Structures are given as C-alpha cells and as structure tokens.
Amino acid sequence: MSDIRIEELVRDGDTSPLSDWLRTTSVLDIVDELTRLDADGIAFAFRLLPRDRALEVFEALEPHDQQQVLDGLRHDRVRSLIEGLDPDDRARLFDEMPAKVVTRLLSQLSPDERALTTVLLGYPEHSAGRLMSPEFISLRASLTAAEAIDKIRRDGLDAETVYALPVLDDQRHLIGITGLRALVLAPPSARVGELMTTDIHQVTTDTDQEVAARLVREVGAIALPVVDSEGRLVGVITVDDALRVLEDEETEDFTLAGGASPLRTPYLSASAFDLAKVRALWLLLLIVAAALTVNVLQVFESTLNEVVTLALFIPLITGTGGNSGSQASTAVIRAMAVGEVRFTDLPRILWREARVGLLLGLMLSAAASIPIGLIFDRELAIVVVLTLILVCTWATTVGSGLPLLARRAGVDPAVVSAPLVTTLVDATALVVYFIIAKLVLGL
C-alpha cells in the first residue's frame, strides 16, 4: 500500500489509478491513507470511492475527517451517509458540527432515526448515555432458547450486537444477561432464565464514558448495559465503542504527560498552528512557574557571586529532581488510570515514595560524589551529595502525592504531568541547594 503513493496521486488529481486502488484495497487501509490527507484531499479521494464501500469507509473515519468528507459532497450523498451511521456514531459526529448544520441534517433523517439520535444528544457530553447504542435486543426470562433465537432472527438486523442479550422483567429492569452462544448451545426448550448470568455489571446514562469503557475492558464484556435513573434498560455500550473511548482517553493522558492539551485531530492533518495552539497555554503556565527559579536565584545572588562554581551544578540538580519527580507522578497517574490506587492510599504511597526517593538519592549521590570530588573539591562534593539525597526524596514524595490530590480536587490527575512536576520541584530544589551550600561552605 505505502509504495503506491496515494498522497501524490491525490495531489496530482490522478483519478484512474486512484479509483483502482480504492476499489481493490481493504477498507482499513483506505481509512489509514485518507487520514493522512488534508481536507481537500480526503473529500477528493472519497468521491472516487465505489458507492457500496463509501458508507463503510465513512463509518471508520474520525468525526473530524467525516466532516471534511461531508463538506465536499452533494446534498443527497450527505444525507445517505448520515442516515447510514449507527445512532451513537451519528451523535458523536454531530458533537463536532456547528449546531445549525446539525439541525438541518436532523431534519433530513427519517423520523425513527431522528428520534434515536435526539435521545442520545439529550444526555450530557462524555456520558455513557451518549456512547450507548439504543438499538439492542432484549429478552424475557420466560422465553425458550428457540423462541429467543426466533426473536433475534426477526429483530436482529438493526441491533448493534446480538452477542450480549439483556434479560428484562415487566418493568424493563435488567435481571440478567445471556448471549447468542448460550442460546444456540442450549437445548431449544431451555428457558432464557436458566441460561442467563445474574452477575451483572451495568452503568447509568450519566456515568462518565471513561469509567464505563474501563468497566467493559475489565469485565471483558462484549456489551455493557446502560440503565436510566429508575434502573430501566435504555441502551448497551459495545466493546468497539468502548475501545474508541479508551484510545482517546489514553491519547489524552499521554499528551498531558508531555505537558500539552490533547489534539482533537490526527497528528498529520493538524497544521503547525493547531499544534502550537494546544501547547502554548501549558508552556506559558510552565514558564510563569519557572519564573520562581529566577526569584530564588536572585535571593541567593550574593552567594553565587562569592562561589560561581555553585552555578555549574544548577541544571544537574534541577534536572535530577525533575526526573525523579516525573517518574513518581507517571507511576501514580497510570496506577490511578487502571484503577489500582485510590485517594485513601495517599499516606501509604507517600511513605513508599519517600523511601524510594531516598534510595535513589543515595545511589545517585554515590555515583556523582567521586567525579565531583576529583574535579572540584571535597566540600562542593558534599554539598551536591546532600542536595541530591534531599531533592530526590522530596521530588518523589511531591510527584506521587500531587496526582492523588488533583483527583480529589476534581482535576484530571494526568494534568500533573512530568513537565509540571519538574517545574514545581525546580524552585524548591534550588532553595535546598543554596541553604546546604551556605551551611557547608560557611558563607
């Protein structure tokens, strides 16, 4: 695939080999290549797709790219593409569009599809209600396996999954879950009530999407039931939708770990200006925090004037403090993200991380003391060694505690990124350094 240079064909408007490629390549590979094109390129290539593959490709695109496709299409094709999407995917696309366009597109849908979509759009953003599919097949416990399979045959084409089948009572309350496999493997006269599991995990419509998606992954479920505030089943979250949310969430955590806001578009289709935009705010915040180091050094300027050699170790000390702090914060952020750690573990974690920092500080200062003692002098070596031990201990403690405190304060712990911890630790590390220097060198 990559030896045929799709980007060149698109740029040159070379329709004939492009059409061949679009007809013969797998949907997934087409989507991969489209994602690398700019807005005009995507729209151009999409128009050349055979009609029967167009919906499949469209479904697999990110909302950002879907919009670019729609911008380049005629009215009737836009409508048929939108109508072809699953209600939850449609709601997701609409989230990214201007309200005016959404209203127009909604009005063009069939009444049934419109109703399904507006229900989903009524739930808060990032809620399980938005993510769920309202098209599912539910069973009664009193049905036989054969009757249940008949029902699936009748209703199954529209439902998003038939592999996880919720079992409801008369009030539409969820009482169990079964699956097509259990129904097929059972004797035809067995009752659904005997074939279902009652060890159910479920979420409500206002559960956070990420929490719901993690539950899907933990349970290893093919679909997770979503109930309303009265406990009545209103939808199911399928594993593929959960996966998408988890991937987005992990991208967000990872981007924050690098000290930037998440980018809403694929990396290559973002402009240099888009990239600068998501990073600018964080850099500004961090440089304001870094201004603190200038103040600290100003306070100790007379000490520096007396022993300029002290300046030589400033980047080494702030760097090492920052690094051990970021190690601790990323470890705790990840442990929180996968649900291993809670706020009540704070004292236990601080105590562990303080010991970790002490161990690391001892190791590093042992390694650093010899060259410094040889090249500079013994007193300077003592200053640096003591500083490294204290700074490492302090940095791991702060770095591990901040993410837990952030979540407690309602902030995404991933925001306590390596760059943030580094910058926060820098100023305190310098204070420690100069106080120790004054004491040891007798300034």
Added chain:
Amino acid sequence: MSDIRIEELVRDGDTSPLSDWLRTTSVLDIVDELTRLDADGIAFAFRLLPRDRALEVFEALEPHDQQQVLDGLRHDRVRSLIEGLDPDDRARLFDEMPAKVVTRLLSQLSPDERALTTVLLGYPEHSAGRLMSPEFISLRASLTAAEAIDKIRRDGLDAETVYALPVLDDQRHLIGITGLRALVLAPPSARVGELMTTDIHQVTTDTDQEVAARLVREVGAIALPVVDSEGRLVGVITVDDALRVLEDEETEDFTLAGGASPLRTPYLSASAFDLAKVRALWLLLLIVAAALTVNVLQVFESTLNEVVTLALFIPLITGTGGNSGSQASTAVIRAMAVGEVRFTDLPRILWREARVGLLLGLMLSAAASIPIGLIFDRELAIVVVLTLILVCTWATTVGSGLPLLARRAGVDPAVVSAPLVTTLVDATALVVYFIIAKLVLGL
C-alpha cells in the same frame, strides 16, 4: 465494597466476615481487592473463596498475582486451577514462572491440554502465536447455515469464541470469516460461502503481539485469525486478550514517558525497592547526560564570573527548552503508537515542528521580555528573548525527530521520553544561551 476494609480483615485473619464477603461480592470486585494485598494476603483470602468461584477469580488475576495464589495452595488445587485456564492464559502464566515449576505443572496436565500449551510455548515471547487461542471452530464454505450451527452446537463448548468463525479450504487456508449472528439470521439453507466476508485481516504467528492487538482494535473485530508461515490457520486472537496486551503496552509507553522502565507488578503490590529498581537505571543514565551541562557551564565560567546575573536564567531556559521538547516528542510517540505517522514522514514532521517551535518561542519571549526588561535591563532581556526563540525551535525539532530515528534504529520510540529529551536539550540550550550572551553583551 471499599467501606468494608478487606485489607484489615485479611491482616487480622478475620475469616468469617471475609468468607461472607467473598461469597456475595462480584468476581471483578474481589479481583480488585485481592490485587491490593501482599503475597500472603492474596493466598489467605483466596483459600477462603468458594470452590465454584475460585477458577473465575483466578483467571481474572494478573500472572504475578496468580503465582502468589499458587504458592499458598495445596498440590491438587494448584493442578485443578492450572487445568481450568485457557491454553493462552496458561502459557502467559508459565512465562512468569521458573522453568522447573513449569515442567512439573505441565507433567500434571491432561495430554490434550499439555499439547495445546506446549504448542503455544513454542512461539517466541511477545508473538501473536503466544497470544492466540488454538481452540477455535472453523467452517467449510460448502456447509449450510443449519449445518454450521449444528457443528457449533457440537464443538462450541471448548472454543474461545463462536462469534468470529474462520472459513477454511481443503488446505486449511483461510478464505473468509463469518459469525454466529450471520448464521442465525440467514435462511437455514444458505451456504457459509455466501455468508462470509472475504475482506479479511490476519496476522502470522510471529507477528508482534502489539501489532496484532492494534489491528484487532482498528478492525473492531471480535477475533483475529492467526496463520502459520504457509498461510494455514492455527489460532485466533480474541478481543479480550488483545485488550490486555494493549493495556500492558500503554502502561509501558506511559511509564517510559516518565523516564522509568515498566513495572511488571501492580503498583501497590510492588515494594519500595522494586520501584527504585525500575527507575534507577534511567536516573543514572540521565544524570550522566546531565553531567554535560556541568561541562558546558565550566567552559563559560569566566563569562559567568563577569555577569553572575546570567546564572539566574539558567533553570528557566533549560526548563522551557525541555518542556517544548517533551511536548513534541510525546505528540510524535503517540502518533506513531496509533499508526498515524511513519518514518518517511520525517522531513515533513521536522519542518512542521520547527515552525511550531518558532511560533511558541516567539510567544514565550514576547511574554518574558517585559518583566525581564523592567526588573533587569534591556540587554539581558534581548539575550533571554533570542535564546528562548532559538531553543524552542531546536527543542521541538529534536524532540519530534528522535522518536522516529529511534524506531528506525530498532528501539522503542517511547524510550525517547520527556526526561531524556529534556536532558539532551539542556546542554545545547546552555551553549546557545552563552554564545548569544557573549555576542549581545560584548563579553
């Protein structure tokens, strides 16, 4: 759940309320609590589990915790737990155990189960061969839907999934895929050949696990076929196993982003010493790299002696360079991880990131120039402004290029972490700073 303090009950050896809790709580919640206990605690609590739930809980534990459970159990229970695992989960557990124990356990398995496990153990670690399940149901294209469903009824209990059903020719080559849903919804006399899709994604046994798992997620498949070097089907990777690999892989990337090696055990069950161990090597490497900054500053020591004020901005400049560099590297690492970016994009990325860095540098220096000009003097402000612009541009370019070069050199791009980029950029940033200072201040 968390208001009943399981950890306390275990510590106090309080068996009666613990047994009640283990009998009435969902498997997933039990697993969550067990993961937080130490080795003795896990083994103690596990022994109190009702027999019928024990296997389910055991299956859901990580291999590290599974081993701790086994260490605390009698011979016959160990054997029944091991025998109860799926072959791929068993291979995964064996990977973590001493070879001697594995040999003993293998000899206790039934011949069939032993054969399945040793086949899997024959594939290289981290390969799709290790991850796949060798227990699947395959169909022939010539079967009718009714015949296929009969076959599933006969063979379906052992197979790991019946929702993705590979269709094979006489040489066991994969020619299509269908699913139980399609078979149930179709007329009973329809042929499997008409009900299958031929747009197949597959991997070979030696494909990297992560590549295979990402493909499962991209395709949104319930199971991915695995073929041998002759193209014959030998197993399927199910979505839940793929999810586990992706979670491990993302934990690894995330930990590396913080400048540490990945921890193989859950955060809370690792000791302070374990934690220090995975971080020590990276910290040592980074402090050796940081020694470079000491050398650079030594070269410019006479300049520093003349204008000590220059020292005040050292942490601000290295910090900002490091931060803009880590933003760029994490963006590119993530884009590579989700498959948006390839090595051939290098020139395009460097060009974009250089512009991003320039934009960010201009913005930051505009923000910094005024306070510095007011508090210090105009010439110093010019030095800092010029340095910030150059350093940001340089840092984003280096930070974005290194992960791509790392992958080219066969190294995991996630290794080019924020701390590594920060440390590498520090020394060069200082050189730039002092050269500009000498030029502007005429030293």
